[in-house]
Amino acid sequence: MTDLQPVLEALDGDFENVVFEDSLGQIVARVPNAEWTAFAVAAKDAGFEVCVDVTAVDWMRQRPERFEIVANLLSMQHQLRLRITTTTGREDPSVDSLCPLWPGANFAEREAFDMFGITFDGHPDLTRILMPDDWEGHPLRKDFGVGSVPVQFKKSHQVN
């Protein structure tokens, strides 16, 4: 991207492995998993004082790294949004928690853990938040079925 804001240019210069992209007019930073915390610290110092949201996407077999973790940062002083993403693999998916930096990431990371089974290292209370505690599996993974209730009509088995 060429017309990066000055705030982001400084970030761009410090991290060689971080790729900045333009996604339909929104700025996205693709961060390697190992540099997640370091980049987040730098972003917070650069003025992104709010972590609006943390979520994940399960790409199954479409991408080499199965899970993509997406955090939406907001800078009120610069009136700017920045979406940072990182990836983690199929086996034991994990990433550093953003909670020590932004306490507001707490619930969002718990939700991502609950729904995708991604471990956030350093999270103060990584437990299920929406599903029951004894639930098996992680519902928003693509290999988790939707489930159905059998139809209670006569001869319903013929309808497939």
Place this chain on the structure above:
Amino acid sequence: MTDERTAEETAESPDTVDLWVAGTEESQFSPTEEGAQEIARDDSGRRLDEQFGRVVDDDYVFDDEIAEDERMIINMGPQHPSTHGVLRLQLELEGEIIRRSKPIIGYLHTGMEKTAEQLNFSQGGTNVTRMDYLAPFHNELGYSLAVERLLGIEVPPRAAAMRVLLTELNRVSSHLVALATNGMDVGAISMMLYGFRERESILAFFEKTTGLRMNHNFIRPGGLAADLPVGWKDDVAAILEDIPARLAQYDDLLKDNPIWILRTRGVGVISAEEAIAYGITGPPLRAAGVKWDLRKEFPYSGIEKYEFEVPIGTQGDVYDRYRVRVDEIHESLKIVEQVMDSMPKGDYRVDDRKVTPPPRARIDESMEALIHHFKLFTEGFKVPAGETYVAVESPRGELGFYVVSDGEAKPYRMHTRGPSFANLQALPITMADSLMADTVATIASMDPVMGDVDR
């Protein structure tokens, strides 16, 4: 000792016998200490001030440490009328003071993000409108804006203006419920009845426009489902005339009411730093003095054309949040009035046959129209691959939709950033070291909608 005394007395008069008579011994207790109330001997000074209520002695605040096993953990909810749905709180109490608390959610979780992956883009509106059931238009708007950004389409001016009209009226109706429930939770039952009565007039307009009081699915990707009904201006004008007068009545009821002020001033305080750190948005953030409104900062749907102010508070307590909501109703009504006076003419949905179904009359005469109609209602329209995050200012704060498409007719992933979900995180710090009795006032002032929290 008895031996000595006995010896002395025996020495004085050898005939006396040592007898014990009940009631003759000196009492160790004063008669007023137990059971009876001591009458104030002096009617001056601090004691009199206390009795007249001029001085309040906060003797419920303990200074000394209480042993761990004297703390009590109680559950509040999930079935509790004042928790606004199925919010459950674990409170750790020391006497009457909450030391720690933990919100436990998920009782209303219905997997709507998973459902969204099973519905195509035009069906998605029926799903998202049920999330925040007090502000359905905002859900639909955020979702539609996200899908439209992926599609790269721009809605006509009339559609944008209609969206602003409906969402701002929705903000008024949602804030009226917030005022009503907040009033009821601290004992102002009349406020409950008044708030719901006025909301009903707005819902009647929604019903006339969309066919439903709630869960409209009226704002859709590509525009709206239908045009405004005949005579809509009269209905909106009636609302605009009615509600400010009612708001003046609410102010008479609450604004300077000493009981209301005692129950809300200095209760549930959130500072601006805490609010920003915890990602709190909406009225709780603005009540803390932060002038942050997405309608001003990241305008959407042409809302920047209308003039309005962003009301803020100073102390960040329950009272300020109440005032911010009342002021926001006035500002929203200002916007509604401007939209009503400047409603552009034209189409209410985008003229793109790949997204909006053709008019019914065209199906009879055009083969293409029939094919488009059939394709739209069987498999839906395909959305180019990409990802986007669009946020709108819902009555509760930043309502964001993160939609990922892989080029199919159904979203690959749809995530909702619910404002109530994020605002609930702040309950433990808001309620720490406060009185048990203030819990419901604090929860009500955060105005959580559990459908939005659990999704």
